[in-house]
Every structure is written in structure tokens, then in C-alpha cells.
Amino acid sequence: MATLRDVAREAGVSVATASRAINGLGNVTAPTRAAVMAAVKKLNFVPHSGARSLTRRKTDTVGVILPDLFGEFFSEIIRGIDLVAHEAGMHLLLGNMHGSTHETAAAIASMRGRVDGLLVMPPDLKPELLADYLDPALPTVLLNYDAGSLDLPFVAVDNYRGAYAMTEALLARGARQVVHIAGPKHNRDARDRQRGFVDAMTKVGGVRNPAILPGDFSEESGLKAARLLLEGQLPADAVFAANDQMAVGLIAGLAEAGKAVPGNMMVAGFDDIPLARHLNPSLSTMQVHIDRLGSTAMMMLLRILRGETLGAASATILTPALIARGTTDAMAIAGTPA
Amino acid sequence: MATLRDVAREAGVSVATASRAINGLGNVTAPTRAAVMAAVKKLNFVPHSGARSLTRRKTDTVGVILPDLFGEFFSEIIRGIDLVAHEAGMHLLLGNMHGSTHETAAAIASMRGRVDGLLVMPPDLKPELLADYLDPALPTVLLNYDAGSLDLPFVAVDNYRGAYAMTEALLARGARQVVHIAGPKHNRDARDRQRGFVDAMTKVGGVRNPAILPGDFSEESGLKAARLLLEGQLPADAVFAANDQMAVGLIAGLAEAGKAVPGNMMVAGFDDIPLARHLNPSLSTMQVHIDRLGSTAMMMLLRILRGETLGAASATILTPALIARGTTDAMAIAGTPA
DNA sequence: TTCGCCCGTGTAACCGGTTACTCTGCGGAT
DNA sequence: ATCCGCAGAGTAACCGGTTACACGGGCGAA
Numbered sequence: 001m002a003t004l005r006d007v008a009r010e011a012g013v014s015v016a017t018a019s020r021a022i023n024g025l026g027n028v029t030a031p032t033r034a035a036v037m038a039a040v041k042k043l044n045f046v047p048h049s050g051a052r053s054l055t056r057r058k059t060d061t062v063g064v065i066l067p068d069l070f071g072e073f074f075s076e077i078i079r080g081i082d083l084v085a086h087e088a089g090m091h092l093l094l095g096n097m098h099g100s101t102h103e104t105a106a107a108i109a110s111m112r113g114r115v116d117g118l119l120v121m122p123p124d125l126k127p128e129l130l131a132d133y134l135d136p137a138l139p140t141v142l143l144n145y146d147a148g149s150l151d152l153p154f155v156a157v158d159n160y161r162g163a164y165a166m167t168e169a170l171l172a173r174g175a176r177q178v179v180h181i182a183g184p185k186h187n188r189d190a191r192d193r194q195r196g197f198v199d200a201m202t203k204v205g206g207v208r209n210p211a212i213l214p215g216d217f218s219e220e221s222g223l224k225a226a227r228l229l230l231e232g233q234l235p236a237d238a239v240f241a242a243n244d245q246m247a248v249g250l251i252a253g254l255a256e257a258g259k260a261v262p263g264n265m266m267v268a269g270f271d272d273i274p275l276a277r278h279l280n281p282s283l284s285t286m287q288v289h290i291d292r293l294g295s296t297a298m299m300m301l302l303r304i305l306r307g308e309t310l311g312a313a314s315a316t317i318l319t320p321a322l323i324a325r326g327t328t329d330a331m332a333i334a335g336t337p338a
Numbered sequence: 339m340a341t342l343r344d345v346a347r348e349a350g351v352s353v354a355t356a357s358r359a360i361n362g363l364g365n366v367t368a369p370t371r372a373a374v375m376a377a378v379k380k381l382n383f384v385p386h387s388g389a390r391s392l393t394r395r396k397t398d399t400v401g402v403i404l405p406d407l408f409g410e411f412f413s414e415i416i417r418g419i420d421l422v423a424h425e426a427g428m429h430l431l432l433g434n435m436h437g438s439t440h441e442t443a444a445a446i447a448s449m450r451g452r453v454d455g456l457l458v459m460p461p462d463l464k465p466e467l468l469a470d471y472l473d474p475a476l477p478t479v480l481l482n483y484d485a486g487s488l489d490l491p492f493v494a495v496d497n498y499r500g501a502y503a504m505t506e507a508l509l510a511r512g513a514r515q516v517v518h519i520a521g522p523k524h525n526r527d528a529r530d531r532q533r534g535f536v537d538a539m540t541k542v543g544g545v546r547n548p549a550i551l552p553g554d555f556s557e558e559s560g561l562k563a564a565r566l567l568l569e570g571q572l573p574a575d576a577v578f579a580a581n582d583q584m585a586v587g588l589i590a591g592l593a594e595a596g597k598a599v600p601g602n603m604m605v606a607g608f609d610d611i612p613l614a615r616h617l618n619p620s621l622s623t624m625q626v627h628i629d630r631l632g633s634t635a636m637m638m639l640l641r642i643l644r645g646e647t648l649g650a651a652s653a654t655i656l657t658p659a660l661i662a663r664g665t666t667d668a669m670a671i672a673g674t675p676a
Numbered sequence: 677t678t679c680g681c682c683c684g685t686g687t688a689a690c691c692g693g694t695t696a697c698t699c700t701g702c703g704g705a706t
Numbered sequence: 707a708t709c710c711g712c713a714g715a716g717t718a719a720c721c722g723g724t725t726a727c728a729c730g731g732g733c734g735a736a
Binding site: 351353354355358389394 | 713714715716717718720721722723
């Protein structure tokens, strides 16, 4: 592979001149520039980005560290990030911690010298621990993680408000006994959604101890919840699953037992995955523009890279929107409370 | 940020010793190593991967260049790649050409010096043109692209065989007049699927000019095809869409017109996106393990990086599997040909 | 004519690591 | 006691670019 030295020799100039000509800097006469360009073409020279970024102290790359790559959630985040990054001429370096907290440190460390900034979606570990891993000198924006004590900018979804709104909507549609299917216990999103549900039930529904079934965000666990619900003869006229995936499983479980949705029971989810619209009846849910989570974070990172100083104060909280569809059709349930 | 020189000074040794100690090479006494490690801890030293890869001539990174990041197809490919790459301790550098052929060259060029190898899914351009872009010195595996004249290894899906098999299956289930909804004209996958359909119809079905409606892989175009089909009064008892997305739109269009699936018309797709199982009735389709496309390609790349020489001869062709579901339920259609 | 300035170009240091080669000193063999 | 071998450590070149600074020549001003 040809190096800049080769080009310079071929063109009969010094490396400095070759470099200037190639990068379109001033102080190069037209003939000289032409000679260099000819050499570039002849030798098929392509600048070595690695070497370049070493001196420039700039890699034009942003590291993206996610807990997983499974499912639409992460791919949408990546797409959102890429949308903005591409516009700014930056590349994405993916670091997958594969769910392991331990690998997080390694993933972050291996980014040093490869990226100009970091977009991190931490697993559910203590902020102090995270602070140990992160390099304070490296611009970092957190995804879906309230920095708390750390003074880092972050982008998150207002899960609490979203869950509250959905619960309220179910109550407004006539449901009295709403059951929640929770997400993984250690998951921040899941906890916030559960809090929103409980608070809405208490304050708006006047229910003292709202019913909650365990789940883990998987379709499978939604199915299990349906069985639990029916076998346990838990009185319920609506179920609010902490995510769409579980709602899908839940509906399958209800259908299995001959329960009509929304006829016997209303169902709602959270996330608005594409599948939601295609179910029959279609699934009511809280719409989260996941890609915006990524693009917003990337835009914040770009601002930091441009010299602005952003702290936790400049966090962005995205509010999900209520999408009412078939599974919470109030008309259907009106006459037939379970 | 602390450099190796800082660590060496702090530990009272030379950079060479510090480097050896940190990398666990021999020729370092235990006390010396301990001193270096203490300095590392004290200064919070993290090696600069960029500098390291410059001398090692190894980046532990593989460049992934895709035409787009939209939809499940690409995210599954990335996940498949990551699965294998992570195992081998490699990172993924994403290069998105955003559908533009022109950007392809830039994307590939900007990878030089950043990656050890390339996984490229080229848009539908001439192989000779692609050869111009690619660096012959950089190990490269193509995704979903028959190298043709180039002697590059590639991984692809046998779209022709898949389409042929599905068409055959529809015929076997009693369909006589199968209509195909084609994908984008310039798309290689789409063309192969269409060829498979046409050949099966001709050879197995004995149909001279099988009916084909235009499409572009989008749900929207599937919906349009349904309208075209019904308004045009094209005789049909089965529709084979070139991908699931269009099949979904098609089914919506048929439902709109009061046509029952599979009662009035059987429907089949291609890809087996997750949504397929959840439709009601569930969608028959050709299952493509998209993630394997990525993981297989990555495994081939690793072999090249280990020193093996792989050419077009070592290409892998993945054969999709027929998944018969509700939309092609033969029993339902038996008595009611449209 | 001479001085000073600026423009085009070259030299070499530098980015932050790795590593070939060199050097020193100590233990064992002769 | 002398020599050899080798382990532990250091010096400096190198990876492939960028760029501060030096340098020489041409031109306008005095």
C-alpha cells in the first residue's frame, strides 16, 4: 500500500507539500498540486486514517456502547445515531457489552484512542461504578440512564409519565381493575413504568394495592402472565403490559383461553413496536420514537465536540405518546365488564 | 491523559519495559512488573488503541459497509456479525452508504487504516466498478453479492431456489393461478426470486406467462398490488410476494376488499420476519436466517485474517426453508377456488 | 541598490505506542 | 580465574501521517 512518502517521492516533492496538496491547504502552487494529485492517482494512494487520527487527535468516530444488539430497540437506536453521525461525517464504532456488567469496563477502555466521543447505554449498575469506567476527558452522553450524581448529559424516555398516562387512559375507558405485567426487576425502564402505573391507579383509580404480575419483557413471560391471570382468577378488566412484546404474548395466552380482547379484557403495551399495528385487533400502546433517542444523544455529543459544555442539566427527556388502537376499544367493553 | 512515557517515568523504567510489563510479555522481573502496574493504576493509564494499531498493523476491527440501516434485515446482519466478531475480540466499524452508490467509494476508502478486514454488502453496481473501490490488499467478504468476475468470497441466500420451492408448494396445495409481486427491479434478490417463481410456474405449473405485479419491497406496494389485483380482475387463487413486508400490505388490501385469506386466496411471503408468525392467519414464508448471513461472512473473514486464502470458490449459499403457516392452508382453499 | 516581507517548499519533530537491537551483569562451565 | 550465555532492561527506530519552523527567492518600498 502506498504511503504519503511514496507519493511525495513520485511527485518529486516533500511529504509536507504532498500532505498540503492532498488536504487542499493553501501554500501550494497549481502545478505542484497537480503533480501530487497525479502521483496519488498513479499509486492509488488512500490516506491511512489511523495514522491521520493519531496526529490530528481526532478520529471522526463515535463509540456506541450498548448492552445488547438484540431486537428492534437497539437497531432503531443505532439507526437514529447513524442518521446524525453520518450527516456530520462521523463513523460508528460498535461496542457490545453483551449484557455483562464486567465487559462494560473493557468495552469502554478499548475505545480510548479510537473515538472522539462516547454514547453509552449502561446496564443497571451504580452510577459511581460507571464513573470509574468512564474517562472524564472523553465527551460522553448517556442513553436511557439518569446520570444522577455524575454530571453527564443524557437522553431518556419518560417512562413514568408514559405509564401514568396509559393507566389513566385505561381507567377513562371504563376499566376498574387494571393489572400490570412488570418488566425485569433490575431494569430501570421497567421500574419507572411500574411506578407510573401504581401511582395512576392509586391517585386516579383510587385503588390501594394495584395488582402486578411478574415479567421480563419477553413474549414468553407475557404468555405466562396470561395463564397466571386466568388460573389465579385475578379479577381484571384490563391489562397493561410494561412492553409490547409481553402484550403480544399476553394476547396469545388470552386467545388460548377463549378470552376476547378487548371484549373481555382490554390490553395495552408500551414501545409501539411495528408489530403493534398489525395485530388483530391492533395493540394500544405508548409510542416511543426510539430512533430519536439515538439521534438526540448524537446531536448532544456533537455539540460537546464543538466545544459546548453540557452537563446533566441539558438532559433530554422524551415523552411517549398515547396510541389508542383496537385492544382498548372502550365501546366493546362498555357492556361487558369481566 | 497519561501516556506510556508517563507510566515509565513514574515507575522508573524505560518505555520498552513498561510496554512489556503491561502486555504481559516475558523478560520482566516480578518487582519491575509490579512497579509498572502500580504506576498504571496510579495514573489511570489506558493504552491508546489508535497508536497501538499503528505499529501492530492490526486494529482488531472489522469494517461493515451496508447500503442502509433500515429495518430488521440489516440489524439482524449486524447482530450476526457481532456475535462472531465479539467472540474473536473484534470491534465493528459501521459504514453506511445510505443507498448512494457514490458514497460507497468514500465509505470504503475511509476504512483504510481503521480496520483489518471488510464486510461489504454492495448496492447493485457492476462488479468491475466495485473492484475499483475495493482495496485488493484488504481482506474482504461480500454479503449477498455474487462476486462474479472478482475472486472474492461471499455469502448469499439462494433466492432462486427459495422462490422456486415456495411456488412449487403453492401449486402443490392446489393453487393454479399464482401471481407474483416483484421487488425492486434493480435489486438482485428480487430478480432472483422472480426468476425462481417464473421457472417454477413454467416447469411445474405449466403456465406460459405467469402474472407478475410490480412492487418495491415496501408494505405500501403490497397494498397497491392488492388493489391492482382486484381492480384488474386478474384471475388468481394465490399470491407470492417477493418479501414478507409486501405480503403484509397485500393481506391488508385483500381484507379491505373483503377477500378471505386463505379462503379466497392463499398468500406467501419471503424472509420470515418476526411479524409473520403473529399475523392472523399467520404468514407462510421462506425462512432466511439473516443473522447467519452475517455470522457466516464474519467467520470467513476471520479465516482469511488467520492466513487462509479464500476466493469466490469458498462462497457460502444459504438455502431458505419453507415455513408453511395459515395463509397457505390447503384445506381452506380446497373447495373454494376463486 | 538594498532591505524586508511573504510565498512556496523542505526538514524534522511529533502523535503514542511496539520492538529490533544493544548493553550490562551475573551464574555456571571449563 | 576466564569465558560464555542469557536474562533483564534500555535506546532508538518505526508505523504513516501532520505541522511548526526554517529557508530561499522574488518583489515592492525606500
